[in-house]
Amino acid sequence: MASVEIRHDSGVAIVALAGEIDLQTSPSVRAAILETLALKQPMVIDLTAVRYIDSSGVASLVEGFQTARRQGSAFILAGVSASAMRVFQLARLDRVFALAETVPQALTQARRGAA
Amino acid sequence: MSPRPAPSPMPDDSEQGLDHLGLIAEMMQEFTGSGNFERMVHRGLARVSRHLGAEGSSLFLTEPRRGITAPDPTPDIVCYACHGPVDHSGLRLAWGTGLIGRCIARHQSQAVDYVHGDPPPTDEQICLLLGGDPGLTLRSLLIAPLTLNGEALGAVALVNKGDGEPFSDADERLLIALSSAAALGIINIRLARQLAEQERLRHELELAADIQRGLLPAARDDTFPLHGLNVPLSQVSGDFYDVVVLPDGRLWGTVADVSGKGLNAALLMAKTSSLFRCLAKDSPTPTPAALLARISEELCETASHGMFVTMACLLYDPRDQSVVIANAGHEPPLIHDPVGNSFTPLTVGGPPLGILPGLFDPHDAQQPVQQRLTLPPGASLILLTDGLTEAANSRGAMLGGDGLRPLLSATAPLRGQDRLHALFDLIGEAGWNRRDDMTVLTLTPSPAPCWRLDLPAVPASLTILRRFIHACASVLQAPVDWADDLVLAVDEAAQNIIRHGYGGGDVQRPVWVEVLPQAATTDAAGAVVVRLHDDAPTVSPAILTPRERASLRPGGLGLHFITALTDAWELEPPPVPHDDRPRAGVPHGNCLRLVKQRPAASMRVAVQETKKD
Numbered sequence: 141m142a143s144v145e146i147r148h149d150s151g152v153a154i155v156a157l158a159g160e161i162d163l164q165t166s167p168s169v170r171a172a173i174l175e176t177l178a179l180k181q182p183m184v185i186d187l188t189a190v191r192y193i194d195s196s197g198v199a200s201l202v203e204g205f206q207t208a209r210r211q212g213s214a215f216i217l218a219g220v221s222a223s224a225m226r227v228f229q230l231a232r233l234d235r236v237f238a239l240a241e242t243v244p245q246a247l248t249q250a251r252r253g254a255a
Numbered sequence: 256m257s258p259r260p261a262p263s264p265m266p267d268d269s270e271q272g273l274d275h276l277g278l279i280a281e282m283m284q285e286f287t288g289s290g291n292f293e294r295m296v297h298r299g300l301a302r303v304s305r306h307l308g309a310e311g312s313s314l315f316l317t318e319p320r321r322g323i324t325a326p327d328p329t330p331d332i333v334c335y336a337c338h339g340p341v342d343h344s345g346l347r348l349a350w351g352t353g354l355i356g357r358c359i360a361r362h363q364s365q366a367v368d369y370v371h372g373d374p375p376p377t378d379e380q381i382c383l384l385l386g387g388d389p390g391l392t393l394r395s396l397l398i399a400p401l402t403l404n405g406e407a408l409g410a411v412a413l414v415n416k417g418d419g420e421p422f423s424d425a426d427e428r429l430l431i432a433l434s435s436a437a438a439l440g441i442i443n444i445r446l447a448r449q450l451a452e453q454e455r456l457r458h459e460l461e462l463a464a465d466i467q468r469g470l471l472p473a474a475r476d477d478t479f480p481l482h483g484l485n486v487p488l489s490q491v492s493g494d495f496y497d498v499v500v501l502p503d504g505r506l507w508g509t510v511a512d513v514s515g516k517g518l519n520a521a522l523l524m525a526k527t528s529s530l531f532r533c534l535a536k537d538s539p540t541p542t543p544a545a546l547l548a549r550i551s552e553e554l555c556e557t558a559s560h561g562m563f564v565t566m567a568c569l570l571y572d573p574r575d576q577s578v579v580i581a582n583a584g585h586e587p588p589l590i591h592d593p594v595g596n597s598f599t600p601l602t603v604g605g606p607p608l609g610i611l612p613g614l615f616d617p618h619d620a621q622q623p624v625q626q627r628l629t630l631p632p633g634a635s636l637i638l639l640t641d642g643l644t645e646a647a648n649s650r651g652a653m654l655g656g657d658g659l660r661p662l663l664s665a666t667a668p669l670r671g672q673d674r675l676h677a678l679f680d681l682i683g684e685a686g687w688n689r690r691d692d693m694t695v696l697t698l699t700p701s702p703a704p705c706w707r708l709d710l711p712a713v714p715a716s717l718t719i720l721r722r723f724i725h726a727c728a729s730v731l732q733a734p735v736d737w738a739d740d741l742v743l744a745v746d747e748a749a750q751n752i753i754r755h756g757y758g759g760g761d762v763q764r765p766v767w768v769e770v771l772p773q774a775a776t777t778d779a780a781g782a783v784v785v786r787l788h789d790d791a792p793t794v795s796p797a798i799l800t801p802r803e804r805a806s807l808r809p810g811g812l813g814l815h816f817i818t819a820l821t822d823a824w825e826l827e828p829p830p831v832p833h834d835d836r837p838r839a840g841v842p843h844g845n846c847l848r849l850v851k852q853r854p855a856a857s858m859r860v861a862v863q864e865t866k867k868d
Contacts, residue, residue: 162721195816198812230816231812
């Protein structure tokens with residue numbers, strides 16, 4: 141079970157994910173990220189409430205990251221838990237993604253990047 | 256006598272009008288306040304009588320007929336209060352009776368002048384309005400309906416204008432205006448009373464729920480073989496379970512479901528549960544079937560309104576690990592063997608309890624109601640109520656017995672109360688909403704040496720699979736990080752089967768997973784082996800190589816994760832086919848074996864128990 145909520149904070153899109161991101165739920169996560177990226181705004185992915193993420197969830201984030209990079213938008217992951225970080229490390233993506241501890245920090249980072 | 260078209264509430268004479276307006280304002284204020292209703296009504300009647308010069312006045316209110324709880328289209332009319340020479344409060348009239356009834360039914364005021372023209376009053380009218388007092392003469396009458404939003408609330412009646420004249424048009428207009436204020440007041444008070452009543456009922460239900468929870472046995476530690484859990488849908492439950500320990504060590508266990516819902520079901524539940532406890536402790540006839548028959552006889556003696564009880568009851572003897580189980584119309588109990596993940600429903604049983612004396616026959620040779628059995632090592636006997644199988648998803652589909660099995664298997668590795676709480680949690684996590692009380696009781700005499708879970712090959716199964724691996728790791732007392740790693744590795748392996756073996760998923764096709772803890776040696780804590788089986792076309796081991804990081808693409812990380820998170824993995828030779836279905840051309844069946852070494856300091860307890868078996 142997972143949920144996706146999208147909100148906007150002064151020109152930054154925030155995609156808040158919650159629950160378990162797996163083969164069952166990652167398609168809706170992927171769609172939400174790609175649809176929101178079409179607005180060409182900097183994006184913060186809030187992972188604070190994600191309890192579990194597997195390779196299909198990581199793949200959705202990678203696809204979002206690649207799309208954002210192509211269009212020159214910031215793409216920042218916020219609130220990454222220790223277990224999610226473990227999965228990023230396994231995929232050797234922990235140094236690829238831009239990370240922030242909290243959503244407010246990610247917003248500051250995103251605005252700096254966009255300016 | 257003339258029913259008249261409703262006149263304007265504003266009287267024509269301006270001085271009198273101001274006087275009347277003052278009265279209306281005062282009464283309005285009083286009626287819409289939150290004072291004492293009785294006092295308010297008596298004061299109101301007295302004031303109206305005085306103001307309009309009437310000898311007496313009465314308030315009639317509609318009240319649903321006895322035994323009718325829904326809104327009643329033709330309620331009774333009850334005299335609520337009187338002012339003046341006679342008091343007939345409490346008088347109850349059928350809908351539409353007499354002048355009062357007509358006034359209320361037609362929402363129309365009635366004025367009668369017996370002195371100057373209208374026919375003399377009937378005995379009934381005298382009786383109704385003057386209480387049949389022969390010392391009084393009925394000279395004139397004025398009745399106005401109490402109506403709000405088309406709902407007939409009652410009527411106000413004035414008797415005998417004091418000056419011997421009939422009631423005037425102005426009197427009628429004033430009474431109609433006052434009645435409107437009174438109607439508002441009555442609705443106000445009625446709502447307040449309903450709220451107070453609801454609050455009182457809620458409080459009483461809470462007390463009842465407290466007492467009911469007290470009827471359930473206290474939870475015991477994991478070494479105890481019998482565990483139960485009851486989660487009511489609302490405050491009180493029509494289900495229960497119970498456990499009774501006999502002095503010789505034998506254990507009684509039961510699960511029951513009372514027909515119907517709400518307080519009456521809860522009361523019958525309390526009675527049945529008390530009977531069970533008493534009879535289980537003291538019965539001279541100590542078989543489950545005889546016990547159920549005794550309970551049935553007792554219930555029949557005081558049976559009410561076609562209510563009955565379905566109940567399954569077991570007696571477990573730890574000395575020879577035998578179980579005797581009887582069933583009275585209840586869901587068939589299940590034997591679950593986690594080693595092969597088999598479920599065997601016990602269909603032996605008779606009719607429910609409390610229907611007819613003698614109907615549940617403990618000695619029925621045609622239809623035996625009881626059986627004796629011994630459970631395989633590690634197996635559980637599961638008694639449950641239909642609240643579990645009738646849980647429904649957002650599309651209204653029911654979980655059903657087949658849907659429940661994977662959830663039972665996934666939580667089977669856990670012990671004691673943990674297992675039952677995990678089962679109820681997983682029902683919710685897998686998207687099934689409760690629609691009834693849920694109760695379950697498990698008898699597990701010994702821990703299982705290994706576990707197996709069978710699932711349809713669809714993405715939605717992965718949640719259940721992860722709970723299963725977590726349950727295994729938890730009962731093996733594995734550290735959290737180790738457990739998380741194993742869960743991710745197994746999830747990735749199952750994903751690959753669903754995505755690549757079954758082309759994205761196929762609800763008709765199986766994935767089955769075995770968890771086999773290996774015994775520890777003197778220098779190692781022992782490994783955990785997880786085998787994932789499928790029925791997809793057989794894969795050549797050569798194509799299974801982890802992708803390079805450079806070739807990373809959506810979904811291509813799985814094998815890399817599995818390699819990083821386990822100590823070893825390999826494709827075993829395909830096992831025997833899952834079924835006899837003919838398969839076109841290519842060979843089918845795969846078994847992926849994952850091995851993960853256990854950290855040295857953990858799992859001692861589990862290893863010892865596994866060795867014991």
